[in-house]
Amino acid sequence: MIEMLSERFVYVVIIILMMTGLYALIATGNLVKRMVGLTIFQTSVFLLYITVGKVFGGVPPILNYDDLKAGTLDPNQLYSNPLPHVLILTAIVVGVATLAMGLALVVRIREAYGTIEDDAISEADYSLELEKGV
Amino acid sequence: MDVTQYFDYALMAMLLAVGVAIIRLRNLFAVVMLTGVYSLLSAAWFTSLDALDVGFTEAAVGAGISTVLLLAAMLLTSRECDKVTASRHWAALAVCVAAGAALFYALPDMAPYGAADSPANTGPGMEYMTRTAEDMKNIPNVVTAVLGSYRGFDTMGEVFVVFAAGVGVALLLGLSGRRREEDQ
Numbered sequence: 196m197i198e199m200l201s202e203r204f205v206y207v208v209i210i211i212l213m214m215t216g217l218y219a220l221i222a223t224g225n226l227v228k229r230m231v232g233l234t235i236f237q238t239s240v241f242l243l244y245i246t247v248g249k250v251f252g253g254v255p256p257i258l259n260y261d262d263l264k265a266g267t268l269d270p271n272q273l274y275s276n277p278l279p280h281v282l283i284l285t286a287i288v289v290g291v292a293t294l295a296m297g298l299a300l301v302v303r304i305r306e307a308y309g310t311i312e313d314d315a316i317s318e319a320d321y322s323l324e325l326e327k328g329v
Numbered sequence: 330m331d332v333t334q335y336f337d338y339a340l341m342a343m344l345l346a347v348g349v350a351i352i353r354l355r356n357l358f359a360v361v362m363l364t365g366v367y368s369l370l371s372a373a374w375f376t377s378l379d380a381l382d383v384g385f386t387e388a389a390v391g392a393g394i395s396t397v398l399l400l401a402a403m404l405l406t407s408r409e410c411d412k413v414t415a416s417r418h419w420a421a422l423a424v425c426v427a428a429g430a431a432l433f434y435a436l437p438d439m440a441p442y443g444a445a446d447s448p449a450n451t452g453p454g455m456e457y458m459t460r461t462a463e464d465m466k467n468i469p470n471v472v473t474a475v476l477g478s479y480r481g482f483d484t485m486g487e488v489f490v491v492f493a494a495g496v497g498v499a500l501l502l503g504l505s506g507r508r509r510e511e512d513q
Contacts, residue, residue, distance in 0.1 A: 227402055258469040294399075300501060301406060
């Protein structure tokens, strides 16, 4: 058990970071802070992917340019896995796109309701329905 | 074991401290700035994990553009957030404990950290290292080669997503100015 945990210590830390983001996402009623929670959760998932691709004793996945030209690359050189890096590069940019979209929605909600606390928003919706007599 | 692992532990401790501070703070300006700090710390950790491209993208996009977007949204909306109610606190805690327990239960199935013979590190990912060396004599950075060539369609899809988000934001915020006239 102890050995299992010590070999996977970084994953334990990343799970805790993920849960921090999830808590911020659920607990707060403030929509901007909720987007912050989503960002933290997202960054923690990125960390999980990159730690999976790490190889001890490896170097960053960049080949030596001179050896590449001459065709004398060392076949025994260890590299970290480049595939998770590529996936996460795409995910970071898509994450900013969704963040921008979510924040634009929050700004519109603020214009329409005058608040970004979700309790106040549902209260406003409820009293509007009462007025209409739905 | 080399000395850089102690930097990693320091970064992990700082990430945890910043995460807890973000949960507890109610001043949105502080929360947004700490989010930028969180991104920058994770960018430092990415660099230490050999993911140089991810590190500088996270520093530029995650710590830079995200922080600017969040600051702008905060200035347009509010500066303080309400206190977390007790019922919400316990509900969120229950969800986090349940999800965290499930992830911990799955933990033994993960390969040990840093193992070169784990399934993730023996599959097609590592094949790109040799393929790039054979196919492209001018591109030493394998991440660039995979991003631009082998997984080029993925990157094109990413461009579509960013374009769609840009159009969505422009429409939502009424940047054409038409909505303002209709309101009056």
